Amino acid sequence: MSETAKPDWWPLYHEEGSTEFSRIGKDWRTLRVAELEALGHRKRPLLSLIRQNCIDCGGGSEAEVRQCAIARCPFWPYRMNTNPIAAPQSEERRTASGERLRRLRTKQADFAENSPLASSFAAAEASGGVEIAA
Numbered sequence: 001m002s003e004t005a006k007p008d009w010w011p012l013y014h015e016e017g018s019t020e021f022s023r024i025g026k027d028w029r030t031l032r033v034a035e036l037e038a039l040g041h042r043k044r045p046l047l048s049l050i051r052q053n054c055i056d057c058g059g060g061s062e063a064e065v066r067q068c069a070i071a072r073c074p075f076w077p078y079r080m081n082t083n084p085i086a087a088p089q090s091e092e093r094r095t096a097s098g099e100r101l102r103r104l105r106t107k108q109a110d111f112a113e114n115s116p117l118a119s120s121f122a123a124a125e126a127s128g129g130v131e132i133a134a
């Protein structure tokens with residue numbers, strides 16, 4: 001594909017009235033999600049993106065990333081896919097999270113035991129799946 005045949009949204013500037021593409025990247029805020037996806041981007045947690053970048057930086061080696069000594073690199077504290085600088089959760093917040101999780105598990109167990117839908121799903125699963133008529 002020649003450069004001039006690239007679509008409008010190609011992430012390089014196409015100067016007004018010119019057939020030449022600049023090497024300056026487009027402002028991503030002007031791109032739609034589908035266009036970003038067409039470029040291979042997808043929604044991912046930022047820590048996992050940093051980790052992936054570090055693995056690329058380390059030549060594909062996780063050991064290199066673990067042993068990285070470039071502590072001045074802005075990614076260095078986050079290279080192991082964790083955020084050691086994040087504020088620790090308060091005891092109150094941890095308790096509330098645990099309570100929410102307990103309530104959710106109780107609801108799930110209740111659904112699995114008592115919902116007619118759950119027993120239909122279980123029966124369908126046991127018989128090898130559900131056929132949907134066209």
Ligand code: SF4
Pocket residue numbers: 053054055057058064065068069070073074075076077079
């Ligand atoms: S912390 Fe910086 S220098 Fe170290 S692996 Fe990650 S990107 Fe590379």
